[in-house]
Amino acid sequence: MRKAPYFLHNKKGFALIMVLWVVIILMVIVMSFSLLAKTETKAALYFRESLAKRFVAQAGLERAIMEIYYRKANLNKTTIPDSGETLRVDGSAIEGDVGDDRYVVRIFNEAGRINLNTMDEQNKIILDNLLVNLGVPKEAADTIVDSALDWVDKDPLHRLSGAEDDYYRSLPNPYKAKNAPFDTVEELLLVKGVTPDILFGTKDRKGLIQFVTVYGDASRINVNVAPKEVIMALPGVTEDTADRIIDRRKQAELKTLDDVRSVMGGRYNGVSSYIDTAESPGYAIESTGFRKEDRRGHGVRAIVVIQAEGTYEYVYYKTPAEMTR
Secondary structure (H helix, E strand, O other): OOOOOHHHHHHHHHHHHHHHHHHHHHHHHHHHHHHHHHHHHHHHHHHHHHHHHHHHHHHHHHHHHHHHHHHHHHOOOOOOHHHOOOOOOEEEEEEEEEOOEEEEEEEEEHHHOEEOOOOOOOOHHHHHHHHHHOOOOHHHHHHHHHHHHHHHOOOOOOOOOOOOHHHHOOOOOOOOOOOOOOOOHHHHHHOOOOOHHHHHOOOOOOOHHHOEEOOOOOOOEEOOOOOHHHHHHOOOOOHHHHHHHHHHHHHOOOOOHHHHHHHHHHHHHHHOOOEEOOOOOEEEEEEEEEOOOOOOOEEEEEEEEEOOOOOEEEEEEEOOOOOOO
């Protein structure tokens, strides 16, 4: 039997190789489409879950606003209609359900924080003490406090440890001191001495952003709603005194300065000019939404100001947002 010419065998081998390559290419295309479909499916599911958590967190935010109105309407009443209870605005956690999902919301009255826009030479010691208690060296704390005051005031003269235009113009990216009130707390990053770690904190240390505000006109600290760190920053207040105040207000709110005096005892006279029990119209709300048993939630942080006519205004809104630790 005659053998087929060599070139015919060669063509058959070449055809087989081409078929194999086509099959491989098709398999790669199919696998690519399959991987792409899986990726898009997972992305869609993640987006849906994230959106659902955000809506749950928003429900917690709306609940908080309702509670603020209820609190303001009944705060000074001896008896509250329907045997209700006004929720605290000191950051205590409030939990609620939305179907099978849940939210955790915290309300902070801004009078419990240090107001950067009402800080002056008399009460700046509170911010200085707070920075030192947060682990900032005393010299650096003095620089931040004096520079924050220089940032707001309208004169070109800098304080002992402060900074004005001459310092900011010498930076690689020069700018001028604002000489006007802070619009946001994040604006502190423009102030001499403030770093992201100091403002936002680290894994081991809380950030300044949790304890200062630029909203409202309160120049004194409301110890009934202030965090422990702010109470301890008051001149002469020890951790033991701060713990007594917090334990006492958990039982019943400190509605008057006489209530505060009864808890602080002899230390009251040293801090009386720095404290108050009046609430600010501004409230910070942190709401986290969770899906069913999921431990990772979506955070929403907002600041609302209750207007004199009974309406409210959002002056800050961030999502997703880191929650207070």
